[in-house]
Amino acid sequence: MNHFKYFKKRKTVEPPQFKFEEEYWGMVKDPDGKLRNLIDEREKRYQDYKDEIDFINQLPAGRILDVGCGFGYSLSWVNEKWEKHGTELSSYAGKIAEKYCKVFFGKLDEAKYPDNYFDVVSAFHVLEHVEDMVGMVKEIYRILKDNGHLVIQMPNFDSGCARRFGEKYRMLNDKTHINLISDYGLRLLLEDHFFKVDRIEYPYFETPHFTSENLLRLFDVTKMSPPFYGNVMSFYARKLAGGQNTAEETVSAILRKSINLERDTVSQNLNSLTALAHAIREAGEKNVAPVWIAKDSILKVLKSLSSFQRITSEFYSLEQSVPNFKQKTPVILIIDTLKPLEVFIDQIKKANGDLFVVGAEKDLSTINGEKNRLICVPTTQQDEFDKILLTILSGIFQLRQLQSHIIAAK
Structure with a gap:
């Protein structure tokens, strides 16, 4: 998965398979040069994650x-009514965590948890360490229940201190911090993968780090940066579901807020737009999402689409043969005519295409297909039809940044 849209990957002197064992979890030197024994910091973990733990407990x-549960200290403060699980790479830390939760030793995707399994997933200072952060977000989405909560705390590598202190920014001191992401990048990453970000916090003023000594350190950029507001960010997000109560949130995430559809249009097409966005995401960035157009009058809409970056438009006739797709591929068919299309639709399905049909309500009534594969443009006026259609298409393509072959029927 291409990560450049969201964060910068840092190369460090650490070996690729760095072992997070006793040398990492035992006696360590922090960015200020102080020796700390992490195993003795259960109370400190509560202070660091107090707001997040209080949120979970309510x-x-x-x-x-x-x-990445470490010693399990964050879970130790979660109410005992919860069924607690953790993943941990370190056998040293994980053995201690077993006092507080059921531990899987290994990477998250290796645990093979069932779909829609957890009510809450937390990740405290983990995402900055992993080789495939985008893949981890996808896996968290899979194992979370609909409307389940994701709680993240991690460094913000575009904070005020990061900009002021540069290489002396304290969050760069740990050489296993390889994913340098900002608050904007993390929000974009989550929303692109169908999470609704409810709240972002920057814990500092209520922590022991808020001292006059640390504030005065801001003036000396020749030394290590101090703990300060914005260095750490906490995200509270939810996995979006298809329920009516999240209709606007879901479509907003799918179409990256570039869409300005009327409320009725959003509500009417919620399930179909959600299914389409999921199909495009699952197909992957390298797999194109072809669009067939069943009438010449819509070509002007497609010409407008060429102005968007990363979209390649190629026009072919409907009579040209349908290619065999190597994998299940979302295919969009746009109609505004009663022209018989049964043969063409049958060809798409036989070619491993996952067909979505866009059109006016009167035309969609002639299509025999699943309701969540039909997207209704609620107007009979051609100008309005073209405008809404362009909005839907451009939003979908901008969201996924797909290279798309646009195929038009004459």
């Missing part, structure tokens, strides 16, 4: 997973 008890 939720109805269920099943929680802490990714």
Whole structure:
């Protein structure tokens, strides 16, 4: 998965398979040169994650997973009514965590948790370490229940201190911090993968780090940066579901807020737009999402689409043969005519295409297909039809940044 849209990957002197064992979890030297024994810091973990833990404890008890749980100290402060799970690479830390939760030793994707399994997933200072952060977000989405909560705390590598101190920014001191992401990048990453970000916090003023000594250190950029507001960011997000109560949130995430559809249009097409966005995401960035147009009058809409970056437009006739797709591929068919299309639709399905049909309500009534594969343009006026159609298409393509072959029927 291409990560450049979201964050910068840092190369460090550490070996690729760095072992997070006793040398990492035992007696360590922090960015200020102080020796600390991490195993003695259970109380400190509560202070560091107090707001996040309090948030979890006010939720109805269920099943929680802490990714990269370390010693299990954050879960130790979660109400005992919860069924607690953790993943951990370190056998040294994980053995201690077993006092507080059921531990899987290994990477998250190796645990093979069931779909829609957890009510809450937390990741405290984990995402900056992993080789495939985008893949981890996808896996968290899979194992979270609909409307389940994702709680993240991690460094913000575009904070005020990061900009002021440069290479002396304290969050760069740990050489295993390889994913340098900002608050904007993390929000974009989550929203692109169908999470609704409810709240972002920057814990500092209520922590022991808020001292006059640390504030005065801001003036000396020749030394290590101090703990300061914005260095750490906490995200509270939810996995979007298809329920009516999240209709506007879901479509906003799917179409990256570049869409300005009327409320009725959003509500009417929620399930179909959600299914289409999921199909495009699952197909992957290298797999194109072809669009067939069943009438010449829509070509002007497609010409407008060429102005968007990363979209390649190629026009062919409907009579040309349908290619065999190597994998299940979302295919969009746009109609505004009663022209018989049964043969063409049958060809698409036989070619491994996952067909979505866009059109006016009167035309869609002639299509025999699943309701969540039909996207209704609620107007009979051609100008309005073209405008809404362009909005839907451009939003989908901008969201996924797909290279798209646009195929038009004459």
